[in-house]
Amino acid sequence: MKHPTTLLGAVLLLAMCAAPHAYAASVKVxxxxxxxxxDAGSARPLTAGGLDSDPVLSPDHLSIVFVRRTPHRMVNTASGAESADEAWVMHIDGTAQRRLVEGAGAEDPKRTLAAFSSPIFSPDGQTVYFMSVAWVTSSSIHSVELSSGKERFVTDGNSLEIVPAGKYRGDLVVNKHKYWLASGSYDWYWLVSPTGKEIAPIGPGDESIEEFRSLFVK
Structure with a gap:
């Protein structure tokens, strides 16, 4: 006959294994x-220092990407001096924090990395896209592969959304500032591939985005 303590330990172990793990329902700043x-509604701080923003969950809710401000380090851009900033990723319990991208100045606005915003995962969770200050009239959109850390310029744009499902899953919806041939400018939403190729115009306003979602995001 097994010792009662041994039996109790086995029961506790089984209970622990059967208990559901904490699941990240949402993140905030x-x-x-x-x-x-x-998922139980309990809040847990994952970072300290008061410099973090823009947290976004990965599609599997196991990782978080976020922006870390660097007020002590500035970058000269077409719009003036901006915080260099960094993009970070971590597990939902706050462990395995690592920097993905570090801000840096460059003569070419396409290579300028500063004042990051709107980070978002690709649907497969393998790539992070984010926006950076670039030109006076437009920001830039960059991507970074989580496995290799390779960062690249994707396209110009003043907003960023990833198509989560459907025919265009993984493509980007971007608001672009463009110029008419004669004179003047306009701002339209465009469907853009992960490599930066313009696939098609979507339209000028939020109504166009809603129509696109109703037709293609299923």
Whole structure:
């Protein structure tokens, strides 16, 4: 006959294995720190320092990408001096934090990396896209592969959305500032491939985006 203590230990072990793991239901920012809200509604701070923003969950809810401000380090851009900034990724429990991209100045606006915003995962969770300050009239969109850390310029744009499903899954919806041949300028949403190729215009306003979603995001 097994010892009662041994039996109790086995029961506890089985209970622990059967218990559901905490699941990241959402993430938010509180005074510059990333907070994870699990499926039970409990809040847990994941970063400290008060410099973090723009947290986004990966499609599998196991990782978080976010922006870390660098007020002590500035970059000269076409719009003036901006915070160099960094893009980071971590597990939902706050471990395995690593920097993906570090801001840097460059003569070519396509290579300027500063004042990051709108980070977002690709549908397969293998790539992160984000926006950077670039030209006076437009920001730039860059991508970074999580496995290799390779960063590249994708396209110009003043907004960023990833198509999550359907025919155009993984493509980008970007608001672009363009110029008419005669004179003047306009701002339209475009469907863009992950390599930066313009696939097709979507339209000028939010109504166009909603129509695109209703037709193609299924």
């Amino acid at each position: 509180d005074r510059g720190n990333i907070i994870m809200i699990d």
